[in-house]
Amino acid sequence: MADKKNRTTIYQVAKEANVSLATVSRVINGKGNVNEETAKLVRDAIDKLGYIPSVLARGLATSYTTNIGIVLPSPNYVYINNIMAGMMDVCKIYGYSPLIFTFEDVEDAARAVDSVLASRVEGIVVFNSQLTSSDVAKFTKISLPVVIIGKDKLSIKNGLVDVDYVSELKRFINEEIKGGIKDIYFLKDPKKDWHMTNGYEEAIVSCVEKSKINLHIIEIADSYNVIYDYFKEKFSNQKPNHELYIATRDSLGTAVVNAGLDLGYSVPMDYEVMGIISTKNSIMSRPQMSSINVDLYEVGSIAMRMLTKMLTSIVNKKEFIFTTNYIKKETTKF
Amino acid sequence: MADKKNRTTIYQVAKEANVSLATVSRVINGKGNVNEETAKLVRDAIDKLGYIPSVLARGLATSYTTNIGIVLPSPNYVYINNIMAGMMDVCKIYGYSPLIFTFEDVEDAARAVDSVLASRVEGIVVFNSQLTSSDVAKFTKISLPVVIIGKDKLSIKNGLVDVDYVSELKRFINEEIKGGIKDIYFLKDPKKDWHMTNGYEEAIVSCVEKSKINLHIIEIADSYNVIYDYFKEKFSNQKPNHELYIATRDSLGTAVVNAGLDLGYSVPMDYEVMGIISTKNSIMSRPQMSSINVDLYEVGSIAMRMLTKMLTSIVNKKEFIFTTNYIKKETTKF
DNA sequence: CTGTTAGCGCCTTCAT
């Protein structure tokens, strides 16, 4: 419980080495001149006592920690994990410790923001912010470096790392239109606005406008099982008719594919499917899922790298937009 | 960088509210009696100044933080992410902040241990420890609560959460033996010993001993692509002959399946495949992958829950072994 | 009910 932990302190090391704590501090941090002999004395004492400096005390004294906050929605989608992995690896390289704060929704995001602020992190990476302007004000007030992954609706003067899925999405749809597709179904989660998903719907709408395409929006939870069941029933009642389904993530696309396959239909002959955000699943599924490819691990690592730079120097280019490639695989004709 | 951040402190709040800092501290922590009117004064001051207490100072003063360390290997396998998600959710529920420490190998693990110790976490969860006994000694010395997920080779007197894949693995193999299987191939990563994988090989060996089965160990990196390529070539040169392949993770099994499918073979008619650790991939792949099911999210959340209990009370039952179910799907005959 | 004071563990001038 709240019983004092018996950690060895810098005082004990100083005593053991018969020096002052200032000297110990110097050898720990490699600052100031210390006689090699006394330094060795100190080092031996540290080893003997198994002394590990407290980042708390150090942080308090220097008003500088090595903590970095990562704020992101709690659902653990594979692609978010890829981003996280990229962030965490870069954190380690630069000697920062990532503190993770997850949130469920907008109100919860506010709580997460307070937590991360209380933790006295040096900077934070926010995944596709659901943050309000008042949240953001808290950051800017204390000039805390922030990198945002995903659309920056608030146009904060901070780092921005985004992925331009939209261009490729448009290109793909236009190809399909030229190919003569008649109906496009877009699977949209009515509740959530994650997935760097902003602009998907608009992009599709804009492509379709001047064509004879019928665009249908299917509001459905972004869950494999929910979507699989939905389409299993849909295709049972009404056989597919060469339409195109667009899902936000490849695994959701796989749900649509599998529902049809399990009923004996074939993709892309009977209907086409594409998932926007690509993960390894695109390669692993059969037929392989057409999707828009970008290395999400790289996205995370670039974001974190940008933050570390903002921490140590003035950064001029605070924006990094990933371009993407639509990869035609086996679930679409174009 | 190391420029003092200009955070509002408890002193400034006290000044603004015309009270002493002790009073502010009291309303913040809800401890001690404070006149409602002055409390409101304080709250207003806090709001006005946007004051957020420093966990550093608080931690230093109380020698108590709300940080929990999570130590795990860096590769971001899906199933590890499931475990992490479970841990993080429980962390949030109990008001702890998870600090993530990843490591690459044994030496790196030592570094991670020092980092986590320096961070003055209240407790730690270690995933399938590659930790040495000297690492562990550091924990026990300061009696830091530790929960280990996976095999506890060091038999530490700490929390242990493990998954008994072995029993089901044996059961499955015995079924296959009764079914008349002749050759079993076990895919084994020669370098790594993660995946709560300890005992898999021994289990298989013990099952096979008294039978006429030929057991083959294939040492191969646990990478989808590597395995896919390997089997693409293998099956090209030598057609499958009703043998059984056992991979540690379902997605690796999918690599074996896909390699054959893409060459025109069929599973499980031409050969059988099973992946031990199950993820959503087992359901999503076609044919669906036979695997040993356990809710890994639950594993993570149980582990973290156990830790939080160890933090607040004496825990007697410090062990939780998950039982598992072999789920026969479509890639095996039994 | 509220204020005063002494730390928590460490860094950092400032002397020596």
Add this chain to the structure above:
DNA sequence: ATGAAGGCGCTAACAG
């Protein structure tokens, strides 16, 4: 090259 002393922001007795 080393030591002494003040301070980082907060909590927790202890007084009043």
